[in-house]
Amino acid sequence: MAPEKPLPFSDEFSSVDDYVAELLDFVGSEQVFQILCGGVHILDFFTIESGLFHVALPQEWHAFLLSCPTPRFLDILVRDDLSSLVYDDGDVPPPESLLNYIRTVRRLSLSRRFDGPPGGKKLPKLPRTVSVGMRPKKIHEVTNFAEFVDRLAREVDARNADRGAGTDDRSDGKITHLVDFGSGQNYLGRALASEPYNRHVVAVEGREHNVSAAKSFDVSSGLAVADTVRRNKKLWNKVREVAGREGLKDPEIRARAIKEIVGEDPAAREAIDFRPKDQLSTTYEAEEGKGYVDYISGRLESGDLSAVISSVDRAHHNLSDAETRGRKLRLMAVSIHSCGNLSHYAIRSLLLNDDMRAVAIVGCCYNLLTERLGPPTYKHPYLRPTLQAINGKPTPEADRRDPQGFPMSERFATHNGGDGIRLNITARMMACQALQNWSGQESESFFTRHFFRAVAQKMFLDRGVVTKVRHRQPRPGEDDGPETPFDVSTNPVIIGSLPNSCYDSLKTYVRGAVAKITGNTEFADYADLMRERMGSITDQEIEEYEALYNPRRKELSVVWSLMAFSAIVVESLIVTDRWTFLTEQDVVERAWVEPVFDFKQSPRNLVVVVTRVSFDCGNCNPINLLPYPRRPPDSTQLDSPTAPIRSTRSTEQDRALKMNGEDRLWKFSRPEWLNSAWARNAGVYGAGALFSIAFYVMLDSAVWSRSARNGSDVHVKFVDWLPLIFSSLGMLIINSVEKQRLSTDSWSYSGSGVAWKARVVLFLGFAMLAGGMAGGVTVFVLKFVATNVSMPALGMGIENVVSNGLVGMRQVLPLPRLLLTVVLWISQNMEDEYSYNLSL
Numbered sequence: 001m002a003p004e005k006p007l008p009f010s011d012e013f014s015s016v017d018d019y020v021a022e023l024l025d026f027v028g029s030e031q032v033f034q035i036l037c038g039g040v041h042i043l044d045f046f047t048i049e050s051g052l053f054h055v056a057l058p059q060e061w062h063a064f065l066l067s068c069p070t071p072r073f074l075d076i077l078v079r080d081d082l083s084s085l086v087y088d089d090g091d092v093p094p095p096e097s098l099l100n101y102i103r104t105v106r107r108l109s110l111s112r113r114f115d116g117p118p119g120g121k122k123l124p125k126l127p128r129t130v131s132v133g134m135r136p137k138k139i140h141e142v143t144n145f146a147e148f149v150d151r152l153a154r155e156v157d158a159r160n161a162d163r164g165a166g167t168d169d170r171s172d173g174k175i176t177h178l179v180d181f182g183s184g185q186n187y188l189g190r191a192l193a194s195e196p197y198n199r200h201v202v203a204v205e206g207r208e209h210n211v212s213a214a215k216s217f218d219v220s221s222g223l224a225v226a227d228t229v230r231r232n233k234k235l236w237n238k239v240r241e242v243a244g245r246e247g248l249k250d251p252e253i254r255a256r257a258i259k260e261i262v263g264e265d266p267a268a269r270e271a272i273d274f275r276p277k278d279q280l281s282t283t284y285e286a287e288e289g290k291g292y293v294d295y296i297s298g299r300l301e302s303g304d305l306s307a308v309i310s311s312v313d314r315a316h317h318n319l320s321d322a323e324t325r326g327r328k329l330r331l332m333a334v335s336i337h338s339c340g341n342l343s344h345y346a347i348r349s350l351l352l353n354d355d356m357r358a359v360a361i362v363g364c365c366y367n368l369l370t371e372r373l374g375p376p377t378y379k380h381p382y383l384r385p386t387l388q389a390i391n392g393k394p395t396p397e398a399d400r401r402d403p404q405g406f407p408m409s410e411r412f413a414t415h416n417g418g419d420g421i422r423l424n425i426t427a428r429m430m431a432c433q434a435l436q437n438w439s440g441q442e443s444e445s446f447f448t449r450h451f452f453r454a455v456a457q458k459m460f461l462d463r464g465v466v467t468k469v470r471h472r473q474p475r476p477g478e479d480d481g482p483e484t485p486f487d488v489s490t491n492p493v494i495i496g497s498l499p500n501s502c503y504d505s506l507k508t509y510v511r512g513a514v515a516k517i518t519g520n521t522e523f524a525d526y527a528d529l530m531r532e533r534m535g536s537i538t539d540q541e542i543e544e545y546e547a548l549y550n551p552r553r554k555e556l557s558v559v560w561s562l563m564a565f566s567a568i569v570v571e572s573l574i575v576t577d578r579w580t581f582l583t584e585q586d587v588v589e590r591a592w593v594e595p596v597f598d599f600k601q602s603p604r605n606l607v608v609v610v611t612r613v614s615f616d617c618g619n620c621n622p623i624n625l626l627p628y629p630r631r632p633p634d635s636t637q638l639d640s641p642t643a644p645i646r647s648t649r650s651t652e653q654d655r656a657l658k659m660n661g662e663d664r665l666w667k668f669s670r671p672e673w674l675n676s677a678w679a680r681n682a683g684v685y686g687a688g689a690l691f692s693i694a695f696y697v698m699l700d701s702a703v704w705s706r707s708a709r710n711g712s713d714v715h716v717k718f719v720d721w722l723p724l725i726f727s728s729l730g731m732l733i734i735n736s737v738e739k740q741r742l743s744t745d746s747w748s749y750s751g752s753g754v755a756w757k758a759r760v761v762l763f764l765g766f767a768m769l770a771g772g773m774a775g776g777v778t779v780f781v782l783k784f785v786a787t788n789v790s791m792p793a794l795g796m797g798i799e800n801v802v803s804n805g806l807v808g809m810r811q812v813l814p815l816p817r818l819l820l821t822v823v824l825w826i827s828q829n830m831e832d833e834y835s836y837n838l839s840l
Contacts, residue, residue, distance in 0.1 A: 001155045002609070006592040007579060008111040020411075020576060023108050027573060028416045031382070032058065032101060035486070036559075036566040038427040039382030044489045045454040045556055046549055047461050047468075053555035055485040057562070060095045065558045067092045070447075071440050073558065077102060077565045078436045105565060110572040112436075112605055114595040116144075123147050129221040130194050133213075134187055140601045141336050146191040148596050148607070149178065149334050149360055150199070156332065156358050156611055174330065175357060177202050177312060179305065181335040181346040186214035186293065188336050190221055193291030200292060202312055202331075206299035214295070215282040223293060224282040235261055302404065303348030305331075309355055329355040337604055340368025341404050347578055348404075350610055351585055358611045362596065364604040366574055367429035370405030372413065373420045382486050385471055386425050389492040391523045406574060408581035421577070423570060430567035431574065434603035445503075447557045452509040454556060455549050457490060459510065459542075463533045466491040493517070506546045507539055575606050582610045589613035691731070694806035698724050701799040712793040720779055720800055727772025727804045733765030776804035 009019040026033065035056045045052050057065070065073070068091075076085070082099050117123060123143050131139050153175045160173030180189045183203035192199040205211050218224040243250075243257035284292050296308050309329060333346045333356060343363035350356045376383035406423060407413050413420045460466045471487050495513045502512030518531045575593055582591035589611045597605035698721070705716040737758050783789075784797035 001152060002590055002592045003594050007576060008113075008594060008606075010107050010111070012107055019108075020580065023569070023573065023576060024412070024415050024421065026104060026108055027421060027569065030104075033105075033566055033569065034380070034382040036563045037430065037570055038384060038424045039486055040559065040563070041384060041426055041489060042450050042454055042556070042560065043457045043492060045559070046458040046552070047490050048485050048488075050485075051552060051555060052485065053552070053559055056559060058095075058097060061098050064092045064094045064098065066554055068094075070443065070554075070557050070561070074435065074438060074443065074561060077561065078106075102565075105569055108572060109568045110575060110593065110606065112595050112599040112603075114598050114605060117147055117151075121147075124196050126191055127194065127221070130191055132220050133185065133217055137601050138187055141597055142187050142191045145188060145334075145336050145362070145596055145607075146197060149188075149192060149332075150197045152358060152360055152609065153178070153199070153332055159611075160330075160357075175332045176200060176328075176330045177332075179204060179308065179331050179333045179349075179356075181300070181333055181349075181361070182206070182338045182342045183214065183295075183335075184210050185217060186210075186295075187217075188334065189293055190214070190217060190223065192334075193223055193293050194221060198289060198291035200294075202294045202296060202308065204296045204298070204300065204308060206297070208297060211295050211297055218284075218293060219282055223291075224284050226282055300342065300345050303345040303350075303352045305349050305353045305356070309353065331356045333359040333361065335361050337362055337364035339363075339365035341370055341402075343578070343608070344369075344404055344408060347408070347582065347608065347610065350582075350612060351587060356612065358609070360607055360609045362604060362607045363575070363578075364432070366431045366571065367425055369423075369428055369574075370402035371422065371424075372402055372405040372407060373422050374401040376422055376424070380419075380422055383422060383424055384426060384486075384489060387469060387489065387492050389494045390466065391517060391520065391526045392492075392494045407577045409577050409584055411580050411584070412577045421573065423573070427567060427570050428574075430563050431570040432604075433564040433567060434599070435561070435564045435568070437600060437603060443557075443561075447553070447560065449503055450560055451549075451553050451556055452503065452506055453495070455506060455545055456495075456510055456513055457493070458549070459534070459537070459545060460493060461490050463537070465530055465533045466493060507542045510534075510537070510542055571606075575608065578608050582608075587613050690806045694724070694803040697799045697806070698803040701796045701803075705796055710793060712789065714783070714787075714789055714793045714796065716796055716800075720783075720796070723772045723775035723779060723800065723804050725772070726768050726775060730765045730767070730769030730772060733768065734762060737762050737765070773804045776801045 005016065007016055007019065009016065013019040013022070040052050040056050048055065054062070068076070076082070076094065082103060085094070087093055124147070126134075126139060126143055131142075134142065157174040177200050178189070178192055179202045180186070181204055183189050183201075183205045184207075186201075186203045186205070189201035189203045191197070193201050203211075203214065205214070215224060216226075219226045238261045239254070239257045242260055243253050247253035247257065284294075294312060296311055298307070309331070312329065331353070333349050335342070335346055338346060338361055343361050346359055346361045350359050371386075375385045406428075407421050415421050457466070461468070468488050468490055471489065495516060498509070498512045498516065502508050514530060514534045514537075518527045518535070520527050579591055579593050582588050591608070591610040593606055593608055595605045596607045599605055701720075702716040704710060705714070780797040780801050784794050789797070
């Protein structure tokens with residue numbers, strides 16, 4: 001599975017060592033690269049009198065860069081063949097030194113070409129229930145990476161089997177769990193736990209709202225079952241009135257409201273479930289041969305997974321099967337776009353955990369990486385230190401030497417005479433760009449935004465809102481010396497996002513930025529200063545700034561484009577450092593990097609893969625591979641040296657056992673096949689067939705009405721088609737609503753009432769569906785029955801009713817609980833005493 005080359009470097013290099021050596025030499029010695037990747041910042045573009053364009057770039061480049069149209073320049077940077085450039089008469093040709101710089105950056109950039117799975121294999125399409133909530137980009141990522149992870153796990157399994165792994169614990173040595181670092185809403189884990197992969201996924205996520213969202217999607221996909229809540233609607237409405245909509249989210253306010261309405265009677269409080277929706281549990285009923293998900297909530301601060309492993313182990317060690325109980329944990333770490341240091345934690349997990357067998361990590365958000373080597377020294381004359389924003393919270397990242405940060409490898413950390421390779425936050429942030437994907441409209445849009453921000457910073461400096469800052473203090477025995485463009489900058493000011501209307505002109509941008517900063521009560525002192533210095537600025541003064549600096553806007557566009565282009569090497573540097581770190585470790589058997597996504601859809605497409613060299617199972621933890629439901633303690637609080645991590649399975653399994661036991665209403669449980677994939681697929685295909693039959697029946701009626709066989713004066717007209725049109729529109733509306741939005745919690749859409757909106761739209765859909773069916777009956781009665789139309793003409797009216805009825809039945813079939821679901825849905829909206837939490 002591993003590619004021929006461990007890094008996707010250019011064929012111009014004879015070996016990986018040659019590539020790494022030249023990469024380090026270029027980064028450590030090329031002045032233009034050092035200036036563009038960490039030496040300049042857009043905020044100080046106009047705060048230097050001569051401008052950064054003139055001091056940052058070689059003089060011989062200026063004429064060409066200022067004369068070349070921006071779209072053409074972007075093509076030269078990343079698309080055109082530099083050996084066959086064509087120029088129009090009168091064009092200024094690019095200097096050879098610029099072309100050589102472009103060639104070098106291209107040559108040192110790792111290839112992003114993605115050829116798809118081996119042999120052109122067609123990947124399994126994600127079921128709609130699994131792809132719920134995903135955009136096309138995420139579907140592309142999950143589809144390709146799930147197949148890649150499964151293929152890698154199978155290869156690791158095969159190699160383990162060849163070595164006899166698992167013989168000591170009566171297992172086959174296969175990977176038992178996939179640990180997803182920073183699982184988010186668990187799109188990847190859900191796909192891996194579903195058909196056709198059926199993997200056991202341990203989703204580690206630090207944000208509770210993401211875990212809550214993931215469980216909601218698990219219910220939609222069939223991996224989990226949501227609690228059905230029986231609630232006294234009248235009492236609940238009273239509690240909601242007392243607590244208020246926002247108060248329901250506060251446990252103390254909600255408890256006081258319940259006490260006021262229900263009183264202290266324990267029996268009454270126990271009989272009525274007042275849990276809010278975000279506290280309703282989801283039950284994961286594992287089956288042999290099927291995939292499932294464990295959620296571990298907590299924030300990781302290193303690659304030490306002892307707390308996670310302990311949680312997984314405790315969740316499985318109570319099985320009665322002695323053979324299963326003796327099996328070992330064999331883990332593989334995976335992640336799509338793990339941010340910042342989380343990628344480093346995943347890579348280090350192979351070294352810090354004996355149970356980890358392989359790692360496959362796609363990193364992103366390089367700006368969130370910390371710095372291992374601390375602030376730049378005098379050996380890095382162009383590297384700007386990370387400055388503290390005057391209206392931001394203190395960030396010690398610039399001054400701390402984080403052993404978890406960049407660079408990971410000793411080779412990178414000791415390069416350049418022991419001073420190491422350093423990247424400031426500007427360089428790392430630029431590495432997140434995707435210059436190859438820029439369109440003309442997009443590039444012009446953010447060029448405009450950067451221009452406004454740079455001019456605003458100049459205004460702030462002129463009016464005393466910010467001051468100049470010297471980067472480095474002189475060494476002992478040295479004078480301060482004159483200011484230089486690479487030793488002086490201005491205080492950063494955080495503005496953040498603004499409404500799109502603020503980017504209509506420089507005036508609207510300045511007004512919007514000042515209003516946002518002065519409205520920030522968290523930094524009241526700086527807000528007062530901004531109000532005092534910038535509150536009196538007039539439109540005429542802003543227009544004068546725009547007239548002064550607008551002719552130099554092209555300079556900013558050129559420098560920003562060159563920064564983004566040069567930062568392609570920065571990403572290659574970060575990825576190569578991770579690979580180099582792995583090659584320095586004794587436990588690593590193989591390590592490589594390869595693209596796993598189409599760059600146009602997902603620019604951060606390089607996966608770092610590593611497998612372990614040995615499989616000593618002497619100290620492995622016992623593990624059960626058959627995930628039958630168990631009852632661990634109600635609350636599992638894990639000891640972690642960094643942060644609390646806890647498993648969320650225990651209380652859910654308790655409730656599952658309760659629901660499947662004494663609290664069941666009917667003697668006979670619902671057949672399991674109703675929840676199977678076969679039943680869902682049969683319902684979908686059956687629904688499509690019913691709609692086709694409905695359309696055919698109506699079309700048959702219309703054709704027959706105009707044929708010679710119709711001897712009556714009754715014909716199918718537009719009024720006959722109207723019921724079917726309304727029924728079909730209702731069907732489309734109903735099926736366009738994401739059903740889980742009906743019970744969406746506050747995490748979704750920032751609490752904007754999406755559940756209420758979904759219910760309104762769904763009501764309109766059902767109303768149109770019912771109206772169509774009622775309309776078909778009405779047309780039949782008024783047009784055919786009341787006028788005593790006889791057969792065979794009466795058949796046209798019957799076919800109208802049948803076609804609308806089939807559309808209605810078509811809407812019923814795809815629903816998970818068939819007709820019963822509709823009945824329950826109606827009862828939820830019409831019954832006074834009880835409401836049910838449904839998954840339509």
